[in-house]
Each structure stands twice: as C-alpha cells, then as structure tokens.
Amino acid sequence: MSQPVQGDYDEIIQVCLLAGKIMLQNGGETYRVEDTMTRIAASYGIPNSHSFVTPTGILFAADGSAPQAMLTRISERSTDLRKVTIVNDISRKIAFGELTAAEACRLLQEVDADRSAYPGWLKIGAAALASGCFLIMFKGVWSDVIPAVVTGGFGYMGLIYFHRWVTIKFFSEFLASLVIGLLAFLLVTYGGGQDLDKIITASVMPLVPGLLITNAVRDLMAGHLVSGLSKGAEAFLTAFAIGAGIAFVLSFY
Known part of the structure; x- marks a missing residue:
C-alpha cells in the first residue's frame, strides 16, 4: 500500500490503538497485541511503527513525515476471546486490502461498544x-x-x-x-x-x-x-x- 497522506496518520494510529485495546482488555497476549498493531500499520503504508504494551496501557508510535505517538489506558480487563477473534479477523481483512482505515475504525468501535455477553x-x-x-x-x-x-x-x-x-x-x-x-x-x-x-x-x-x-x-x-x-x-x-x-x-x- 502507498504511503498515507499526512491527514491519515491519526486515523491509522487510532485503528491500531483500538485493535490493541480490545485484544488486551479481553484476554489477548501482549506479543499478539503488538504484532497485530504492527501488521495493521504496515498494511496501511506505515512499515516502521513501534508499540509498547503493558497490562495497563498501550503506547504506539508511527514513523512518517510527522512522527507522533499516542497512549491509551487499560483500566479494566476480562476474558472475551470472541472479541479477540473478531479483531483478528478484521486485521486479516486489513492485510488483504479489503478495509479502509475509516471502515476498520467503524467496525472496531462496534466491537468495543458491544456489551453482549453470556447471561x-x-x-x-x-x-x-x-x-x-x-x-x-x-x-x-x-x-x-x-x-x-x-x-x-x-x-x-x-x-x-x-x-x-x-x-x-x-x-x-x-x-x-x-x-x-x-x-x-x-x-x-x-x-x-x-x-x-x-x-x-x-x-x-x-x-x-x-x-x-x-x-x-x-x-x-x-x-x-x-x-x-x-x-x-x-x-x-x-x-x-x-x-x-x-x-x-x-x-x-
């Protein structure tokens, strides 16, 4: 994928952080979270990205014409491997070029807002x-x-x-x-x-x-x-x- 324009960096980083947040909050391993975020960024034309993931927070930075870093806080953690699976599926579609950053962000927001669980x-x-x-x-x-x-x-x-x-x-x-x-x-x-x-x-x-x-x-x-x-x-x-x-x-x- 070609290099993203300057205005796309915020949206791409937002997609990466949201995907990592959902995975980490719902039982994903740290190395899997970092790998998913890096692959998403690379699929959107940012091959050099850096992430630092702990159980309580995610720090992500993307190299580009205007490098910037964003931090998201993880305050609650539970186990919902269904959401982890959905995020993995979205990341695969991103890798295959089937989703734009806006579409991926919308899907991830729907997953994050989903409060349905087993009764x-x-x-x-x-x-x-x-x-x-x-x-x-x-x-x-x-x-x-x-x-x-x-x-x-x-x-x-x-x-x-x-x-x-x-x-x-x-x-x-x-x-x-x-x-x-x-x-x-x-x-x-x-x-x-x-x-x-x-x-x-x-x-x-x-x-x-x-x-x-x-x-x-x-x-x-x-x-x-x-x-x-x-x-x-x-x-x-x-x-x-x-x-x-x-x-x-x-x-x-």
Missing part, C-alpha cells in the same frame, strides 16, 4: 457443571457430585454479585471462595457430602485464573518480561485470594 445464569450453570466434572476428574466419589455442583454454582454466583459491589477484584474473589468453603463445610457437616477437600478443590476451579497464568507464561517466553511478570503477579493475587478464603473457613473446621 449470568448460563455462566453460573457452566461453573456448577464444571465443578461436578472436576470432582470426578480429581477422583472424588459420585455422591459428592451434587454438593460440588451446588457449591461451585453458588461460589461463582457470589463472584458475580460481589464484583458488582466491590471494585477490587481481590476482595470479590476472597468473598466468593469464602462462600464456597462455608457452603462445602455445612454440606459435609450435615451429611450432604463426604470428602470436604475434593468438594472445595472442584468448586474453586472455575475461579482459578487459567488464561491469565497461560498468558503470563507465554509473554515471558516471548521476551515480554514486564507484561509477563505483571500478569503473573495478578494471577498470584487471585490464587492467594482463593486460598485465603478457603483457609479462613478451614481454620474453624
């Missing part, structure tokens, strides 16, 4: 079912499947509810694990379950930050030490919150 009841049901499956995987007895399903479902329900009232992720995860530990303890105490350890272990699995741990390792292996260590620290805090909530309950057992 809460479906997430809770999936977490409950997964808890029961994890219990069997951990060699638990079949009679403990229902208690694991109940505690796992209520625990994830608590996570959703507490997160609405407590903005700090650590405390919502701590309270959710507290609900799991307390409910599992009551079920076992009153004959609703047999193996407390396996019920608790299976029920907290939906809370475990598996994607975060995976991305931290992949970023470290790709040489992104700042992002890898940051994501690793976030995963450690989540694991600590889960363990602290369970330990608090077990201290009275």
